[in-house]
Amino acid sequence: MADEGVRNFVRVESLCKSFGATAALKGVSFDVEQGSTVSLLGPSGCGKTTVLRSIAGLERPDSGRIAIGGEPVYDGARSLNQPPERRQIGMVFQSYAVWPHMSVAQNVGFPLKVRKAGAAQLAERVTKALELVGLQGLGERPATNLSGGQQQRVALARAIVHEPRLVLFDEPLSNLDARLRQQMRTELKLLQDRLGFTAIYVTHDQEEALALSTKVIVMNDGQVEAIAQPRALFAQPATAFVAHFLGFDNIFDGTVAAVGARDAGGAATVRVDLGVGTWLQCAWRRAEPPLVGAPVTVAFRSERAALASAPTAPRPAANVFCGTIEAAVYLGISIDYLVKCGSLTLRVLAPGECPLTAGAAVSVSVTAEDCIVFPRA
Amino acid sequence: MTHAPLPSSAARCAARLRALRSPQGFLPAMAVAIGVVLILSPFLATVVRSLLTGEEGKLGFGLGNFIGMFGNKRFWEAAAMTALMGAGATALSCLFGLGLAWIVARTDLPGRAGFDTLNLIPFFLSPFVGAISWTYLAAPNVGLLNQVIAAAGGPADLLNIYSVGGVIWVLALFYTPYVYLFVISPMRRMDPALEDAARAHGAGFWLTLRYVTAPLMMPALMSGALVVFVTSAGLFDVPLALASPHGIKTIPTAVFQVVQYPSDYGLAAAIGVMVMTVTVVITLMQRSYLSKRSFATVTGKGYRPRIVQLGRWKIAALGLEILYVGGGVVLPMAALVMVALSPLWTGKPDPSTFTLGNFEFVLFSHDLARRAMVNSLIVASIGATLGVVIGTLQSYYLQRGRSRLRTVMDAFLSLPIGIPGIILGLGFLVIALRTPLYSTLWIILIAYIARFLPFSTRGISAMLVSLSTDLEESARAGGATWLQTMRMVVLPLIRPAIVAAWLMLFVIFVRELGATILLYAQGTETISVAMVIMGEMSFGYVAALAVIQALLLVLAFGLFRLTRSAFLEA
Ligand SMILES: Nc1ncnc2c1ncn2[C@@H]1O[C@H](COP(=O)(O)OP(=O)(O)O)[C@@H](O)[C@H]1O
Numbered sequence A: 001m002a003d004e005g006v007r008n009f010v011r012v013e014s015l016c017k018s019f020g021a022t023a024a025l026k027g028v029s030f031d032v033e034q035g036s037t038v039s040l041l042g043p044s045g046c047g048k049t050t051v052l053r054s055i056a057g058l059e060r061p062d063s064g065r066i067a068i069g070g071e072p073v074y075d076g077a078r079s080l081n082q083p084p085e086r087r088q089i090g091m092v093f094q095s096y097a098v099w100p101h102m103s104v105a106q107n108v109g110f111p112l113k114v115r116k117a118g119a120a121q122l123a124e125r126v127t128k129a130l131e132l133v134g135l136q137g138l139g140e141r142p143a144t145n146l147s148g149g150q151q152q153r154v155a156l157a158r159a160i161v162h163e164p165r166l167v168l169f170d171e172p173l174s175n176l177d178a179r180l181r182q183q184m185r186t187e188l189k190l191l192q193d194r195l196g197f198t199a200i201y202v203t204h205d206q207e208e209a210l211a212l213s214t215k216v217i218v219m220n221d222g223q224v225e226a227i228a229q230p231r232a233l234f235a236q237p238a239t240a241f242v243a244h245f246l247g248f249d250n251i252f253d254g255t256v257a258a259v260g261a262r263d264a265g266g267a268a269t270v271r272v273d274l275g276v277g278t279w280l281q282c283a284w285r286r287a288e289p290p291l292v293g294a295p296v297t298v299a300f301r302s303e304r305a306a307l308a309s310a311p312t313a314p315r316p317a318a319n320v321f322c323g324t325i326e327a328a329v330y331l332g333i334s335i336d337y338l339v340k341c342g343s344l345t346l347r348v349l350a351p352g353e354c355p356l357t358a359g360a361a362v363s364v365s366v367t368a369e370d371c372i373v374f375p376r377a
Numbered sequence B: 001m002t003h004a005p006l007p008s009s010a011a012r013c014a015a016r017l018r019a020l021r022s023p024q025g026f027l028p029a030m031a032v033a034i035g036v037v038l039i040l041s042p043f044l045a046t047v048v049r050s051l052l053t054g055e056e057g058k059l060g061f062g063l064g065n066f067i068g069m070f071g072n073k074r075f076w077e078a079a080a081m082t083a084l085m086g087a088g089a090t091a092l093s094c095l096f097g098l099g100l101a102w103i104v105a106r107t108d109l110p111g112r113a114g115f116d117t118l119n120l121i122p123f124f125l126s127p128f129v130g131a132i133s134w135t136y137l138a139a140p141n142v143g144l145l146n147q148v149i150a151a152a153g154g155p156a157d158l159l160n161i162y163s164v165g166g167v168i169w170v171l172a173l174f175y176t177p178y179v180y181l182f183v184i185s186p187m188r189r190m191d192p193a194l195e196d197a198a199r200a201h202g203a204g205f206w207l208t209l210r211y212v213t214a215p216l217m218m219p220a221l222m223s224g225a226l227v228v229f230v231t232s233a234g235l236f237d238v239p240l241a242l243a244s245p246h247g248i249k250t251i252p253t254a255v256f257q258v259v260q261y262p263s264d265y266g267l268a269a270a271i272g273v274m275v276m277t278v279t280v281v282i283t284l285m286q287r288s289y290l291s292k293r294s295f296a297t298v299t300g301k302g303y304r305p306r307i308v309q310l311g312r313w314k315i316a317a318l319g320l321e322i323l324y325v326g327g328g329v330v331l332p333m334a335a336l337v338m339v340a341l342s343p344l345w346t347g348k349p350d351p352s353t354f355t356l357g358n359f360e361f362v363l364f365s366h367d368l369a370r371r372a373m374v375n376s377l378i379v380a381s382i383g384a385t386l387g388v389v390i391g392t393l394q395s396y397y398l399q400r401g402r403s404r405l406r407t408v409m410d411a412f413l414s415l416p417i418g419i420p421g422i423i424l425g426l427g428f429l430v431i432a433l434r435t436p437l438y439s440t441l442w443i444i445l446i447a448y449i450a451r452f453l454p455f456s457t458r459g460i461s462a463m464l465v466s467l468s469t470d471l472e473e474s475a476r477a478g479g480a481t482w483l484q485t486m487r488m489v490v491l492p493l494i495r496p497a498i499v500a501a502w503l504m505l506f507v508i509f510v511r512e513l514g515a516t517i518l519l520y521a522q523g524t525e526t527i528s529v530a531m532v533i534m535g536e537m538s539f540g541y542v543a544a545l546a547v548i549q550a551l552l553l554v555l556a557f558g559l560f561r562l563t564r565s566a567f568l569e570a
């Protein structure tokens, strides 16, 4: 039991929840190891907050099971639902939820106060928590007298002051401006490494998820779409939805024209016909081999495509598109090109020095390793 | 032109005068000036009169009135009684108001939307009529409820509405909506994460209530409580109906009695000065309390309040709703209608004898009653219209003007809100005595506007403040004059607030008694005055008149619900 509690410190099984007619969760399952940070990543409205609130006990799911530290806290079949105050957690809310009628120290000390900690111990731990989040000396300030970033730190200190077994974060940085967000992200990472708490981190920002977590759970419309480590998720998204969400901005439908032999790494080269006189050689990494003629989706990032001037149309070749530049948006470090190629529109991000302008005839090339292919229903 | 010399003070003066000559400067400033005169004149008249002693005709300055007042044991008794009734009514209203608002805003009680409307009906009904109706219900021995109790084997004088408790009960019923309105909007709009955070960090339901919810509600509750205390303690008509018959005096009824023949205007004015001072001090204390703890629980986002599952407590919640709506609306209205339909009220309703005779009499035959209805309608409709025009201009001055006096004026113009109607009426009586204004409808109209203008100004201001100035500026930039901008942009956009303010003033003017009772004369009686006068003749006529007044008020309430209930939350 104890060992189970370490490996699957938080265990969520087939969680379902509806609000009236909208099904917010349609059977969500995942595990969180002790001491790790897991991100729930997905577009707004996909049910991330609902999962988090169910783990906290603030929302009662319709069915499924949740266990924390090997101890069941919710079990739909047994009508078990521990109230939030008994789950020994800390939580950081999107709106900070810093109590406006209390001072900073009163806010941070609240979890200890309701646990009836002694005054001396309370003061000591509040001071320590404020130091950890960089608010030393501000304890007596009214909480409303703080900037957004500082309120966020108060919320953070309040969530860790009682050394909870699990800390839940609901888009904690989404209300901060871009610069502060990056800074807080780094600080949060350092704090986590230092204190080693188990955390579940909800966000719709892929960078935050990749930066902070050991495991990312991508959600889509109330379901788990993929579970992967950050690097694997970024390089080899499991589904077209995940690819799209993680910044693969060239996504096209095609059909399998030919299947090559598998190489030493287990990847087979697949030739995909896009129906505009061009085909893409892609690496197929799935176990089951594709069938010739099967519908597929291919995806690659605009940063990984190369643009070259091509005044006369080159011979058709693998992984090369010919077309004309439709629009060029100068972004400083880079130029964002839209290239029209038959019925396809491609996006290419070229270095800022690139001299090509709208109307120029160009070719776009991309390597087989950068093209990901997914079966299409 | 970049190096224009600093304007001399004469040039600045001239510029200010020129600004006043444009309609944009002149009209709002004029409205504020009217407001200031309407407040200052009764106030100064009362102060001056309180310092005049001696017989009429050979008056001299002196402190005799104050010495007489403070040395009078009965004054202190009345003051203590007033404070007791105000405090009791406030406490009970807070209990009702908090409970009902919580049930409607935060629980899953079925039919909450309907209860939200029902809870507000007493806000529009007349407390005076409520007091009269409750005498039919709970007069000792003859009251309908007492008869029911007696039939069930209890003592027939268990309930006695002619008592301090009776006054508190009726006041609480009719002032609960004030507390309700003050607290329901933070309850609805509070970020639910504030409570969730407490739950998640180890506090159960009760600890969350104690440490988070209750303190967050406190400023709104205190504001509501203060309004209830000041207005209910200063109310004249409920103690007149329920306390005077047994010789229990309050400050408002004492003032009324002192002004009756043989009048002692000096003593009455001294009491008036006392009351005004206390009211202003309380209001200023509240301002400083609120400015110290004005934290934003409402951040403007559309939060979905967290709904509490009541489970077995549904019965208790429903019980509170039934107690309140029953006591404030259903029972008094039912009793009133039965009395109005009975040819001779004997304390026992007998449906076989029900007739419309009382209505026919007051509507068509009785001169006083007919005159009173016409007078009330005239005063209420002209008064509401004037109040809305002045109020709109005042709020434009307060929200859009450039004057440095704005904040001072904002506080000053709200002063009458707490001043009892009978005290303000006394001030206008002192002014109007021996002038042609005396015994006209005009003086009543002026007193009404002076007393209730802040409601209109505040309601319209609340809407104007949320209206972006860009909308006006783009009209001006597009070539419209100020008057055109007002007519085509501002007024259409704040129309809901204007309509709501009109209906609100109409309701208040139709039922007001305190500000009228010292100012009416033969020929200028209003409906409420007629009810006082006819109270000595027949229950049936009074009840019929009260039903007609209540119908008018309910009609206005219906229109009000249709236009904009958000006005009430201003
Ligand atoms: N209290 C609620 N009442 C009704 N619908 C809700 C409630 N909370 C969430 N939803 C709905 O459930 C879905 C998932 O919401 P949420 O978990 O907040 O998504 P996310 O956090 O991923 O943006 C959305 O469609 C949302 O509108």
Ligand SMILES: [Mg+2]
Pocket: A045, A048, A049, A050, A171
């Ligand atoms: Mg969310």
